[in-house]
Amino acid sequence: MNTPAGTHTPRSVLRALRHHLTTPSEDDTPLLGNHRRRWVRRLPYLVAVILQIALIPAGIATLVGFYDMALPVAGALTVAQTTPLLLAITRPLAAWWISAATLVTTGAITARHPQAMGSWPWTAPMIIAYVVLMLALALRESRATLLSAWVATVLLTALTTTLGLPHSGDGTTVLLIALSGAVLLLGWTVRDRAEARRLLTEQEHISEVERDRRTLLEERARIARELHDVVAHHMSVIAVQAASAPYRMPDVPAEAAEEFTAIAGTARESLAEMRRLLGVLRSEGSGGEKAPQPGVGQLAQLVETVGRAGVPAELTVEPGVADRVPQAVGLSAYRIVQEALANVVRHAPGARTWVSLATDGPVLLVTVVNSPPPERTESLEASVEGTGQGLVGMRERVRLVDGRLDTGPLPDGGFKVAAALPLDHLDTPRERTA
Structure with missing residues (x-):
């Protein structure tokens, strides 16, 4: 059956x-x-x-x-x-x-x-x-x-x-059955809770890794957008100079004029390709990112803004540095200082801060040092706009120009950010209009 x-x-x-x-x-x-x-x-x-x-x-x-x-x-x-x-x-x-x-x-x-x-x-x-x-x-x-x-x-x-x-x-038989069942239930509950806590910790670790990875990718995308603006400036100069060369120099041979025309066409094609690539990296409505990119010349305004937010900051720039710094290096220096000052606002509101830019041979030295924050101060994070990327963004900026970054706390309770950015990077000093 x-x-x-x-x-x-x-x-x-x-x-x-x-x-x-x-x-x-x-x-x-x-x-x-x-x-x-x-x-x-x-x-x-x-x-x-x-x-x-x-x-x-x-x-x-x-x-x-x-x-x-x-x-x-x-x-x-x-x-x-x-x-x-x-x-x-x-x-x-x-x-x-x-x-x-x-x-x-x-x-x-x-x-x-x-x-x-x-x-x-x-x-x-x-x-x-x-x-x-x-x-x-x-x-x-x-x-x-x-x-x-x-x-x-x-x-x-x-x-x-x-x-x-x-x-x-007698009752010991019932007692053994009841106690063994209760202990099994208790042990399984404890084990189940421990397993849930382990999985939660593991998930939190995975989330932290993913958050860091997303931060890194966002910062790289931001750098790519800014790099587009830097390179587009140079390509535009090349296109304009190549196209206008036959008119500025009337004795240019025909073969050279054709060569200049070809150079100008290639430059315009490169600009078109870069604009298509930028459409992928730059979302719609980000009109603020289409403004000219900041550099060493805008650091004084940045320090002044932070000072109005309640963080006393002093800027020291070696004479002639602004003329020697390539545009890509200047942009990286600006972003590093911006992020360092934003970190002071977030983590040490009210702390006195010193920003300095100097050259050591072919290297630009960017240093941001803050003292310990005064007691009983409230966070001013909302008062200053920062990139929100922290040390991850700084490292990407330094890596972009093959530089070095040194960060860490000071013995007195302050914090130091020091970057060494090569001046002889692939970029060249700004062109001056003839």
Whole structure:
């Protein structure tokens, strides 16, 4: 006779129990073995040793005193019941099998001894050892295995009380079943919560990485848009000079005039291609980004704006620097100072700040240093417009011109941003109109 699909026969239930109780977890890590603190990793071993020291004498004394059992037999049963506590740290399912078999064996043996006093079939040391072992099982095995272990506990207690006839089990049987079930539920809840916290921490880490990556990509896109403006300026100058050369120099040979015309056409085609590329990088409505890009000459206005926002700042620029700085390097220097001042506003409102630009041979040195913020000051973040990219944006700016960046706190509580930007980058000084 065929069994309808979806029904559970006693044989199928026993087969499922056997499968779950003989398939341990693939994780061989000891309990709390992944904790970063060493004393926490050693804690399960310490608890198991303390329990053995306490339960072995108590268990032997109980079996000898209550059931007049021979000392070697009582010692062997007690050791067999408590030793799995150590094994449970790494192999909780195997330890459960040993403990469950010992429970049944102890109940069958004590049923044949006259009971002087106390309860039957479970003594207090047996219950404590079994419950602690079930907690270790709950912290490691799957939910199906835990349910199977509890069902097996109910069946084993029923088998033990049956073997103990004409003895009748007392409340300790119900107590063992109730405590083991409660401990399994508690252990699974703790484990489930720990797993949820681990996943949340992992997700937060992934979100932080993605946020940094998005910040980096946004800053690179911003740099690409600004670089377009710099290169477009030079290409426009090339196109205009090439197109007007035959008119400014009437004695130019025909071959040279054709060459100038070809150069002007190539420059215009390059500008058209760059505008199409810019359409991908620059979103609609960003009209503010179409304004001329700032440079070293606009630093005084930037420092003045920050001063009006409540951050006293001083600017020192070496004479002649503005004429030597290429446009791309000047733009990078401006953005670095802008971001550094924005960080002062966000993290050290009211702190005195010094901005300096100087040259060291072929290198432009940009330094922004702020003192510790005064006490009881409120953030002025909303008062100053910054790029919002922090140190990530600064590093990208420096990388754009093959420079170096050094940032970090000062001993007095202030902060320093120092950038070294090569002046002989691929860009060239600004062209002057003839």
